[in-house]
Amino acid sequence: MSTEALTIPLALVFTVVAVLLGALPAVTRPTVPLGVSVPASRLDEPVIRRAIGRFRLLIAIAWLVCIALLVVVGLTAAPSAQLLCVVLFLIAQLVSYVVARQMILRAKHDGDWYEGVPVRMAGSVTGPSEPAPVPIGWCVASGVLLACAYVVAIVLYPSLPSRLPTHWGLDGQPNAYAAKDVWTVFGPLFIGTVVAAGLFALSFLGRIVPIRALPGADAATNARREHDMRSAMSTLIGRLMFLIALEFTWATLAPRLLPGTTGVHLGGALAVVALILAIVVLFIIRWRRLMAGDARLVAAERAARATVDTPDDDRFWKAGLLYLNRDDPALFVQRRFGVGWTVNLGRPGGVVIGVVLALVIVGVVTLALVRSALGV
Amino acid sequence: MQIEIDPLSEVALYQQLRDRVVEGIASGQLRVGDQLAPVRTLAAQFGINVATVGKAYDLLRSEGLVRTNRTSGSVVARAPHDDGTEGTGPAALEGVGAWDGAARDAWARRLATVLAEGVAQGEQDAAIDATVHAIVKSFAASRTKLTDGRQSQEGSADEH
Numbered sequence: 001m002s003t004e005a006l007t008i009p010l011a012l013v014f015t016v017v018a019v020l021l022g023a024l025p026a027v028t029r030p031t032v033p034l035g036v037s038v039p040a041s042r043l044d045e046p047v048i049r050r051a052i053g054r055f056r057l058l059i060a061i062a063w064l065v066c067i068a069l070l071v072v073v074g075l076t077a078a079p080s081a082q083l084l085c086v087v088l089f090l091i092a093q094l095v096s097y098v099v100a101r102q103m104i105l106r107a108k109h110d111g112d113w114y115e116g117v118p119v120r121m122a123g124s125v126t127g128p129s130e131p132a133p134v135p136i137g138w139c140v141a142s143g144v145l146l147a148c149a150y151v152v153a154i155v156l157y158p159s160l161p162s163r164l165p166t167h168w169g170l171d172g173q174p175n176a177y178a179a180k181d182v183w184t185v186f187g188p189l190f191i192g193t194v195v196a197a198g199l200f201a202l203s204f205l206g207r208i209v210p211i212r213a214l215p216g217a218d219a220a221t222n223a224r225r226e227h228d229m230r231s232a233m234s235t236l237i238g239r240l241m242f243l244i245a246l247e248f249t250w251a252t253l254a255p256r257l258l259p260g261t262t263g264v265h266l267g268g269a270l271a272v273v274a275l276i277l278a279i280v281v282l283f284i285i286r287w288r289r290l291m292a293g294d295a296r297l298v299a300a301e302r303a304a305r306a307t308v309d310t311p312d313d314d315r316f317w318k319a320g321l322l323y324l325n326r327d328d329p330a331l332f333v334q335r336r337f338g339v340g341w342t343v344n345l346g347r348p349g350g351v352v353i354g355v356v357l358a359l360v361i362v363g364v365v366t367l368a369l370v371r372s373a374l375g376v
Numbered sequence: 377m378q379i380e381i382d383p384l385s386e387v388a389l390y391q392q393l394r395d396r397v398v399e400g401i402a403s404g405q406l407r408v409g410d411q412l413a414p415v416r417t418l419a420a421q422f423g424i425n426v427a428t429v430g431k432a433y434d435l436l437r438s439e440g441l442v443r444t445n446r447t448s449g450s451v452v453a454r455a456p457h458d459d460g461t462e463g464t465g466p467a468a469l470e471g472v473g474a475w476d477g478a479a480r481d482a483w484a485r486r487l488a489t490v491l492a493e494g495v496a497q498g499e500q501d502a503a504i505d506a507t508v509h510a511i512v513k514s515f516a517a518s519r520t521k522l523t524d525g526r527q528s529q530e531g532s533a534d535e536h
Contacts, residue, residue, distance in 0.1 A: 120380040123421035125397060126406070127413035210420045219378035311383050313423075327428075330420035 006082055007074035011067055014089055016277070018063035021093055024338040025052045027287045030295035031310065034101035035320020035337035036108060039117045039309045040298045051103040058096030066092060086365075097337075101320060119311040120215035122222065130223075132207035132230045135238025139203075142196045142245040149189055149249040156256050157185060165255065173262070185252070192248025199241040206233045209332045209341050214294070216301045216308045225297075228290055233339075236283040243279065247272040287339050316346075377405045381422065389424060393432035401441060402456055404519030408469060412442065412450040439479065440472055456519060 031038055033048045034055060042048075066089040073081045107113075164184050165174030178184045211229055213222040247269060254265045301307060316325040320337050326346040331353070335342045343350040343357075379396035381389055400406040412418075415433060419426045433450055436442035443453040453469045494504045 118382070119384060120382055121422045121424075122378055122380045123418060124378050125393075125400070125412055125418060126377050126410060127417060210417075210423075212421065212423070213378065215380050222378060308380070316423075325423060327425040328420065328423040329416050329426045330423065333423075 007070055010082060010086065011070055014063060014066055014070070017089075017093070018059055020280075021097075022056045022059050023284055025055065027284055027291060027339050028337055030291060030298060032320075032336050034097065034104055035317060036101055036104040037310070037312045037314050037317075038104070038108065039113055039312075040302050040307045041117065042108075042111075042113050043295075043298070045107065047103055047107040051100045054103065055096060055100035058100060059093060062089065062092035062096055083366075083370075098319060105314075114309075114312045118308050120308040121311060122213035122215040122217075124213070124219065124222075128223075128226070130227065132227075133234045134203050134207065135200075135234050135241065138238030138242045139196075139200050142242045145242070145245050145249055146189065146193055146196065149252055150186075153185055153189060153252055153256070156253075160185065160256060185256075188248045188251040192245050192252075195248070196241045196245045199237050199244070203234055203237045203241075205332060205341065206230060206237065209334060210330050211334060212310070214297060215310060217297055221297065225290075225294070228293075232283065232286050232290065236279065239279045240276065243272055243276050247276075283339075383424075390428045390431040390435065393418075393429060394435045397432070397436055398441065401452060401454065402515045404456070404515075404522040406452045408452055408455040408467070410452045411448065412452070414449055440475070443469055443472065456515070458516075458519065 025034065028035070030043060031040060034051055038045075038048065066085055069088070070082065070085045073085055160180055162180050163177045164180050165176065166178045166184055167174065167176035207230070211226045214225065217225070250265075250268050250272065254268055255262075258264055298307075313325075314320075316328075317323055317336050321342075322345055323333055323336070323342055324345040328344055328346060330344055331347055331349050332341045332343055334340075343354045345351055345354055377400050379393070379400070381392040381396070383389065385392065387395075397406065397412070406412075412433070413421070415426055415429045419429045433442060433444070437444060437450075441452065441454050442450050444450040451469070453472045455467050457467055491504060491508075494507070495501075
C-alpha cells in the first residue's frame with residue numbers, strides 16, 4: 001500500500017482521538033477536574049475553567065501539528081516515519097494533559113484548598129441492595145449473530161474458489177490473494193468472537209468494580225447513582241459487543257456472498273464503524289448527564305449545610321491516570337480522568353494485568369501499523 | 377446501611393467502623409440476622425486496608441454483636457431489647473449469651489468518663505440526664521419508625 005493511502009486513515013484516527021480527549025473533561029467527575037482532587041467549595045475557581053480550556057487548546061494545537069507532519073511525511077518520507085508521527089501524537093496529547101492539570105495542582109497547593117475542609121468516606125456496611133446489570137440481551141443477540149455467521153460460512157466453504165481475495169485497494173480491486181483455508185475464511189469471525197467474548201467478560205468486571213459513594217448524599221441517592229453508572233457502562237458494552245460481532249460477520253460473509261461489489265463491502269463496514277462512533281457519542285452524552293447530576297448533588301449539599309468532601313487522594317494517582325494504592329484491596333477501580341476502569345498498580349495482580357494490557361495494546365497497534373506500512 | 381468515616385480523625389478507622397455498626401444496631405437500621413458486607417468488599421468500597429475492616433469485625437465479634445460463619449458470612453447477632461413491641465424479631469441469635477459482666481463494667485467506666493466531661497464543664501445534673509435520655513429515646517424512636525415502615529411495606533406486599 002502506498003504511503004498516501006495510510007495518511008488518510010491515520011489522520012481520521014488522530015481526529016477522533018483528539019475529539020474524544022477534548023470531550024473527556026465533560027465526562028469526568030466534577031470534583032476531579034483533569035484528575036486533580038478538588039473540594040466542592042473550590043469548584044467555581046476560575047483556574048479550573050482556564051486549565052480545561054488550556055487542555056483543549058493544547059490538544060487542538062498538537063492535533064494540527066501532527067496532521068501537518070503526517071501529510072509532509074506521507075509525501076516525502078518512508079512509510080515507517082508515519083509510525084513516528086503516531087508516537088509523537090500520543091506524547092503531545094499526554095504533555096497537553098500534564099501541562100494543563102499542573103495549573104490546577106499549583107493553585108490547589110498554593111491556596112491550600114483542603115485546609116480545614118471536613119472529609120468523609122462513605123460506603124455501605126450491608127453491601128449492595130440489588131445486583132448490577134449485565135447486558136445479557138445484547139450478548140444473546142451477538143451470540144446468535146455469530147452462530148448464524150459460522151453456519152453460513154460452513155455451508156459456503158465447499159463452494160468457495162481455492163484462491164480467495166484477502167485485501168482490497170482503495171479502488172475496490174482485490175490486491176492480495178491467499179489459498180483457501182480455515183483461517184482465510186473464518187479468521188475475521190474468530191477475531192470477532194474473541195472480541196465479543198472479551199467485552200462480555202468486561203461487563204462482569206463492571207459489576208465488581210467498586211463505585212465510591214458520595215459522602216453527604218443519602219443511601220438511596222448513592223444506590224441510584226451507582227445503578228445508573230453501572231447500567232450506562234453495561235449498555236455501552238452490550239451495544240459495542242453486538243456491533244463488533246456485526247462488523248466481523250459482515251467482513252467474513254460480504255466478500256463471499258456478494259463477490260464483485262467491493263463498494264458495498266466497504267460501505268457496510270464503514271456504516272458499522274459510524275454506528276459504533278454514534279454509540280460512543282450517545283454514551284458520552286448519557287455519562288455527561290450523570291456527571292452533571294453529581295455536580296448538582298454536590299451543589300445542593302453545599303447549599304443545604306456544611307459540606308463534607310471526599311478525601312484528597314491525589315497521592316494515590318500518578319499523573320491522575322495511574323492508580324497505586326497498596327492498602328486498597330480492589331484490583332480495578334473507576335478511572336479518575338474520563339470514564340471506565342483502571343487497575344490498581346499497588347497490587348501484584350494489578351501490575352501483572354497492567355503490564356499484559358500495555359503489551360497487548362502496544363503489540364496490536366505496532367502490528368497493525370507495520371502491516372499496513374509494509375502493505376501486507 | 378450507609379456509613380461515613382473520617383480518614384483524618386484521631387479516632388482509628390477500625391474504631392469508627394465498629395462505632396457506626398453499633399449505632400446502626402441501636403437505631404434499628406441493622407437487625408438480628410442482617411448480613412454485613414464481606415471484609416474485602418467493605419474495604420474496597422472505602423479503599424482502605426482489609427486488616428482495618430477485619431479488626432473492626434473482630435472487635436464486634438468479641439463483643440457478641442456480630443457472628444461470622446463460613447456459610448452466611450458475618451451477621452448481626454444481637455438486637456436492642458424492646459419491651460412489648462411486636463415484630464422486632466428475636467433479641468439475639470441462638471446461642472448468643474447475655475452481655476458479659478466484665479464488658480458491661482468496662483462500658484460503665486467509659487460512660488463515666490464521658491459523663492465526667494459534662495460534669496467537669498459545669499453542666500447541670502438535670503441537663504446531663506436530659507441529654508442522655510434524649511439520646512436513648514432517639515434510638516428507640518428510630519427503631520419504632522423503621523419497624524412500622526417495614527410492617528406497612530410487608531402489608532402492602534401481601535395485598536398484591
